[in-house]
Amino acid sequence: MTNYKEITAEILAIGDELLYGQIIDTNSHWISQELDKIGVRVVRRTTVGDNRDSMMAAFEDAEKRADIILMTGGLGPTNDDLTKPLLAEYFNCSIELVPEALEAVRTFFEKRGRELTELNRLQAHLPTKCTYVPNEVGTAPGMWFEENGKVWMSMPGVPHEMKKLMNDFVIPKIKSLYPLPIIYHKVIKTVGIGESWLADVIKDWEKNLPEHIKLAYLPSLGQVRLRLTAFGDDYDELQADVETVIDQVKPLIDKYIYGYNHESLEESIGRLLKQANKKVALAESCSGGYISHLITSIPGSSKYFQGTLVPYHNQFKNEILDVEAEILKKHGAVSEETIIQMAENIRTMFGADYGLASSGIAGPDGGWKEKPVGTVWIACAYEGKTVSKKLQLTHDRMLNIQLTAVAALNLLRLCILGKTE
Amino acid sequence: MTNYKEITAEILAIGDELLYGQIIDTNSHWISQELDKIGVRVVRRTTVGDNRDSMMAAFEDAEKRADIILMTGGLGPTNDDLTKPLLAEYFNCSIELVPEALEAVRTFFEKRGRELTELNRLQAHLPTKCTYVPNEVGTAPGMWFEENGKVWMSMPGVPHEMKKLMNDFVIPKIKSLYPLPIIYHKVIKTVGIGESWLADVIKDWEKNLPEHIKLAYLPSLGQVRLRLTAFGDDYDELQADVETVIDQVKPLIDKYIYGYNHESLEESIGRLLKQANKKVALAESCSGGYISHLITSIPGSSKYFQGTLVPYHNQFKNEILDVEAEILKKHGAVSEETIIQMAENIRTMFGADYGLASSGIAGPDGGWKEKPVGTVWIACAYEGKTVSKKLQLTHDRMLNIQLTAVAALNLLRLCILGKTE
Numbered sequence: 122m123t124n125y126k127e128i129t130a131e132i133l134a135i136g137d138e139l140l141y142g143q144i145i146d147t148n149s150h151w152i153s154q155e156l157d158k159i160g161v162r163v164v165r166r167t168t169v170g171d172n173r174d175s176m177m178a179a180f181e182d183a184e185k186r187a188d189i190i191l192m193t194g195g196l197g198p199t200n201d202d203l204t205k206p207l208l209a210e211y212f213n214c215s216i217e218l219v220p221e222a223l224e225a226v227r228t229f230f231e232k233r234g235r236e237l238t239e240l241n242r243l244q245a246h247l248p249t250k251c252t253y254v255p256n257e258v259g260t261a262p263g264m265w266f267e268e269n270g271k272v273w274m275s276m277p278g279v280p281h282e283m284k285k286l287m288n289d290f291v292i293p294k295i296k297s298l299y300p301l302p303i304i305y306h307k308v309i310k311t312v313g314i315g316e317s318w319l320a321d322v323i324k325d326w327e328k329n330l331p332e333h334i335k336l337a338y339l340p341s342l343g344q345v346r347l348r349l350t351a352f353g354d355d356y357d358e359l360q361a362d363v364e365t366v367i368d369q370v371k372p373l374i375d376k377y378i379y380g381y382n383h384e385s386l387e388e389s390i391g392r393l394l395k396q397a398n399k400k401v402a403l404a405e406s407c408s409g410g411y412i413s414h415l416i417t418s419i420p421g422s423s424k425y426f427q428g429t430l431v432p433y434h435n436q437f438k439n440e441i442l443d444v445e446a447e448i449l450k451k452h453g454a455v456s457e458e459t460i461i462q463m464a465e466n467i468r469t470m471f472g473a474d475y476g477l478a479s480s481g482i483a484g485p486d487g488g489w490k491e492k493p494v495g496t497v498w499i500a501c502a503y504e505g506k507t508v509s510k511k512l513q514l515t516h517d518r519m520l521n522i523q524l525t526a527v528a529a530l531n532l533l534r535l536c537i538l539g540k541t542e
Numbered sequence: 543m544t545n546y547k548e549i550t551a552e553i554l555a556i557g558d559e560l561l562y563g564q565i566i567d568t569n570s571h572w573i574s575q576e577l578d579k580i581g582v583r584v585v586r587r588t589t590v591g592d593n594r595d596s597m598m599a600a601f602e603d604a605e606k607r608a609d610i611i612l613m614t615g616g617l618g619p620t621n622d623d624l625t626k627p628l629l630a631e632y633f634n635c636s637i638e639l640v641p642e643a644l645e646a647v648r649t650f651f652e653k654r655g656r657e658l659t660e661l662n663r664l665q666a667h668l669p670t671k672c673t674y675v676p677n678e679v680g681t682a683p684g685m686w687f688e689e690n691g692k693v694w695m696s697m698p699g700v701p702h703e704m705k706k707l708m709n710d711f712v713i714p715k716i717k718s719l720y721p722l723p724i725i726y727h728k729v730i731k732t733v734g735i736g737e738s739w740l741a742d743v744i745k746d747w748e749k750n751l752p753e754h755i756k757l758a759y760l761p762s763l764g765q766v767r768l769r770l771t772a773f774g775d776d777y778d779e780l781q782a783d784v785e786t787v788i789d790q791v792k793p794l795i796d797k798y799i800y801g802y803n804h805e806s807l808e809e810s811i812g813r814l815l816k817q818a819n820k821k822v823a824l825a826e827s828c829s830g831g832y833i834s835h836l837i838t839s840i841p842g843s844s845k846y847f848q849g850t851l852v853p854y855h856n857q858f859k860n861e862i863l864d865v866e867a868e869i870l871k872k873h874g875a876v877s878e879e880t881i882i883q884m885a886e887n888i889r890t891m892f893g894a895d896y897g898l899a900s901s902g903i904a905g906p907d908g909g910w911k912e913k914p915v916g917t918v919w920i921a922c923a924y925e926g927k928t929v930s931k932k933l934q935l936t937h938d939r940m941l942n943i944q945l946t947a948v949a950a951l952n953l954l955r956l957c958i959l960g961k962t963e
Binding site for chain 2: 139140141142143145146147149150151152153154155156157163164165166167168169170175179182306308315316317318320321337338339340341346348350403405409410411412413414416417418420421422423426427428429430431432433434437441470471483484485486513515517518519520522
C-alpha cells in the first residue's frame with residue numbers, strides 16, 4: 122500500500138493538573154483527530170507532570186518513537202512551568218530575548234489596556250534553536266524545532282490558543298515537509314446488536330476485507346460503530362473501495378445500520394421523521410424524560426417533536442394519560458397491556474403520527490420475583506399498529522435509563538422504516 | 543508529613559480509536575482523580591494503539607517507572623484486542639479457561655435471555671498468572687497481576703465497567719497493600735455564583751488557610767466546587783481542621799452552598815423535598831425533559847417527583863396545560879406571563895407542592911431582536927407564591943439546555959429553603 126515511509130507522531134501533554142485529574146486533557150484528543158485527517162500516524166500519547174526528570178525522559182522517549190513531537194502545556198510565566206528551559210537544555214542552546222516576540226506580547230496587552238509585567242516580558246525569551254511562532258490569541262508563543270532529524274512543536278495548553286497554532290502553522294507546515302499517504306475513514310453506526318453477535322454475523326466479510334482496508338469495532342451503550350480505514354494513494358479510489366465493502370456488508374446488517382460517521386441515533390431519527398413529514402410524542406415513565414431530552418437536543422427538533430408526558434405514578438397514567446384503571450390494577454404499570462395504552466393514548470393526546478412509550482423498573486429498588494429490577498416495556502403506536510417489546514436490563518438505574526432510551530429510539534426507527542419484523 | 547515512601551502509578555490506555563481521536567479518553571482522567579484522592583502519585587499517563595510492539599514497550603516502560611500500573615481497553619472479544627494475549631506473553635504464562643469466569647459470562651447472558659457465542663466463551667480464558675476479577679456489568683473480566691514486584695490491573699475500556707471494578711476492587715486493594723499518606727478531602731458544592739465572584743467573596747478566608755490545607759476551584763456548568771485537601775498524619779485531626787475552615791467560610795456563601803462532596807444538585811433537592819415531605823411537578827419547554835431526567839436519575843425520586851409535561855408548541859401549552867391563548871398570543875411562549883401560568887398550572891395538574899417551569903429559545907435558530915437565542919424564562923410556583931426569573935444564556939443549544947436546568951433546579955432549591963430573596 123505504501124510507497125511512502127509512514128510519518129509518525131507522538132503527542133505530549135505536560136502539567137501536574139492533568140496527572141492529578143484537575144483538568145481533563147481534551148487537547149491530545151483534538152490533536153489526534155487533526156493528525157489522523159492528514160494521514161500522520163499517532164503512535165503514542167503521553168502525559169507527564171511539571172517535573173524535570175519526567176519531562177526530559179519523555180523528550181528522549183518521544184524522539185526514539187516518532188518523526189513529529191507535538192507538545193502542549195508547561196508554558197505559563199510561572200516557575201512551575203518548565204517546558205521552555207528544558208527544551209533549551211535538551212537541545213543544548215541558550216534562551217534569549219526575541220524582539221519580535223516581545224513586540225507581540227506588548228501589543229497583546231496594549232489591546233487589552235493592561236501593563237506588561239516582568240513575567241510577561243520573560244515569555245518573549247526563547248531557546249535560540251527554535252523558530253518563533255506568534256500566538257495571536259495568547260501570551261505564550263509557539264516554538265518550532267527541527268533537531269536530531271525530528272520536528273518538535275511546543276504549544277500552550279489553553280485549547281483555543283493551541284488550536285489556532287495548529288490550524289494556522291503546524292498542520293500546513295507538516296503537510297509541506299512530508300509526503301503523506303492518503304487515508305479515508307468511514308464509520309458505520311449500528312444499534313440493536315451486541316459487538317460479539319455483530320462480529321459473528323460479519324466474520325466472513327471481515328476476513329475478506331482487502332489488505333489496505335482496516336476494520337475496528339467501537340462499542341458504546343447499546344450501540345456498536347464499525348470504523349473502516351483505507352490507506353493508499355488516491356482519495357477517490359479509497360472512497361470507492363470503502364463504499365464497495367460497505368455495499369457488501371449492508372445486506373447482512375441492514376436492519377441495524379442507522380447512519381454513518383458522526384450522525385447520532387437521535388439525529389438519524391430526526392432525519393427520517395422530517396423526510397416522512399411525521400411527528401412523534403412520548404409517554405416516558407421509567408426513562409423519566411431522558412428520551413425527550415435526546416430528541417430535543419437536536420437543532421430543529423421542534424419540526425417533528427410534539428411533546429412528552431412523564432406520568433411517574435399510576436394515578437397520572439390513569440387521570441392524565443387515560444390508561445384504564447382496570448388494566449393498571451390487573452397487570453400493573455410494567456406490563457404489555459399498560460405500555461400499549463400509554464403509546465396509543467400519548468399519540469392521540471398530542472395528535473402525533475408516532476406515540477412512543479416506556480415503563481419499567483429502573484431500580485436500584487422496587488423489583489420483585491416476577492418483575493426484577495431492569496424489567497422494562499417499550500412500545501410504539503402508529504397508523505393502525507402498535508409494536509411493543511420487553512427488555513431485561515441491568516441493576517444500575519442510570520444504565521437502565523440510557524439503555525431504555527436507545528432501545529425505544531431504535532424501536533421508533535424500525536417502525537418508521539417498517540422493519541419491525 | 544511524609545515518612546512514607548511515595549507510591550507511584552502509571553495509567554495506560556489502550557486502543558487505536560484513542561490515538562485516531564475516534565473516542566475521547568475520559569477513563570485516564572477519572573482514574574487520576576481516584577488515585578489522587580487516596581494519595582497515590584500518578585507519574586505518567588500513556589496511550590498506545592492496538593499494536594504488539596507499542597504495547598509491550600509500554601508495559602516495560604511503565605514497570606520501570608511506577609509501583610502500580612492500571613490499564614484500560616483492548617479487552618473486547620474481537621481480533622483487534624490484544625491486551626490479554628500480550629499480558630500473558632509479557633508475564634510468560636499461558637491462557638486457560640477459568641470456569642468461574644465462564645459461569646459469570648453465561649449468567650450475564652442468561653439474565654438477558656441470550657445465547658453464549660464462541661467469542662464470549664473466549665472471554666473466560668485468562669492468563670494463568672492473573673487473579674480473575676469478576677465484572678458484574680460486562681463480559682470482559684478484570685485481571686489483577688502481582689509480578690516483578692509491581693501490581694498490574696487490566697480493565698475494560700467501557701467507562702461504567704472500569705469504574706465499578708475500580709470502586710469495588712482496585713481502590714480497596716491498593717489501600718490494603720500500601721502504606722499511603724493520610725489525605726482528607728472535602729468538596730463544598732456551590733451553585734448560582736461565578737468562579738471569579740466567588741473567589742472575590744472568599745479571598746481573605748483563602749489567604750488565611752493553614753499551611754497544610756490546599757484549596758482548588760473546580761468550575762463546571764453553572765456550578766463551582768471548592769475542594770479542600772488536608773495533608774498530615776492523623777485523619778481525625780485533618781477532618782476537624784477542614785470542618786473548622788468550612789465553618790469560617792459558610793456564612794460568606796451560605797446561599798450558594800447546596801451540598802458537599804459527591805452530592806449532586808438534583809440529589810440535594812431530593813433530600814430537601816423528602817425532609818419537607820413535599821412533591822414537585824415540571825412543565826418543560828426549552829429544556830425538553832432534561833430537568834426531569836436529572837431529577838429521575840436519582841434513586842427514590844418517585845417519592846417526591848410527580849411527573850412532567852413537555853408541551854413543545856403553543857397549541858399544547860394551551861390545550862393540555864391551560865395557558866390562556868390570549869397570554870400566548872399577546873406575550874408569546876417566552877415571557878413572564880406565560881412562564882407563571884405554566885408553573886402554576888403544572889402544579890395543579892399533578893397536585894404537586896412545587897410547580898417548576900422553563901420556556902425559552904434554545905437555538906441555534908429561532909431568535910429575534912427582542913428575544914435573541916438564549917433568552918429563557920423559568921418559574922417556580924408553590925403555596926401562595928410564584929417566583930419567576932429571566933436568563934440570558936448562550937448561542938449553544940446544548941449549553942442553554944444544561945444551564946436552564948441548573949438555574950431551574952437552583953430556583954426550586956431556594957424556594958424550598960425560602961431563600962429566594
